[in-house]
Amino acid sequence: MKGVMGFLARAGFVTPVDDGTDRSLAGGADEVPAVDPVSSPVLAEPVAPVEEQITLSLAEVYAAAGIPASPYPAEKLLRVLDGLGAMDQGTQKVAIAAMDAADDGWTIEDPIRDAEHKVEALAAHANRLRAGVEQAHAETMEQIGVLKQNGETMVADIRKQIVDLEGLMSREIARSVQEQADLTSDLTAKREGANRLIEQLLVTSTSFKLLISQFRQAPARPDGQGAPQTNAVS
Secondary structure, three states: OHHHHHHHHHOOOOOOOOOOOOOOOOOOOOOOOOOOHHHOOOOOOOOOOHHHHHOOOHHHHHHHOOOOOOOOOHHHHHHHHHHOOOOOHHHHHHHHHHHHHHOOOOOOHHHHHHHHHHHHHHHHHHHHHHHHHHHHHHHHHHHHHHHHHHHHHHHHHHHOOOHHHHHHHHHHHHHHHHHHHHHHHHHHHHHHHHHHHHHHHHHHHHHHHHHHHHHOOOOOOOOOOOOOOOOOOO
16 A cells, blocks of 8 residues: 555655555445446345354355455455545546556556445355345244244143132243244344444445446546556456
């Protein structure tokens, strides 16, 4: 990062600033946000428990998706753009094009391709979280249904017994209600945790999409001789 900002400073674009800010993901939401359906593949593999999926870091999500290492990761370009925040987008693109032209180790297509891979991985992970919540909901509802049935059966048997068994019936009703409440509370916690993470994934995905939109068309070279020649990437 220091080398990049030093290059920009020498080129007269900006004084290098690296505040070390990590583009961490923002807070949650009560509702599950929508993800671009074009980037949301249908999930064919078995759904892992939602409580396991919530614990995954972005690095683990990307690794699970098989995203290859990039010569210039999208996050690095986002940090550079943060340092160029005082510039308008046109000047930013000229500055990035100058960096691209000066360094044979990467091309602008590297971070863009990296961002595209990560957008797809984030969308797939959001889908898995949704599927995990739905699976947890179905399992919990099934358990609650069994508890309700068991409770109703027990209550019916107790009602047939003599008056001195009324206390037993009351205790069974209370137990069934409490277990249902515990299961419902657990489901609510899972849903809220998944919603928060999905919102975070959407924020990060939106940043990558803005990056793709901004740099999809190769900017003009600073010397005015057209688009810079980029290295071929296999």
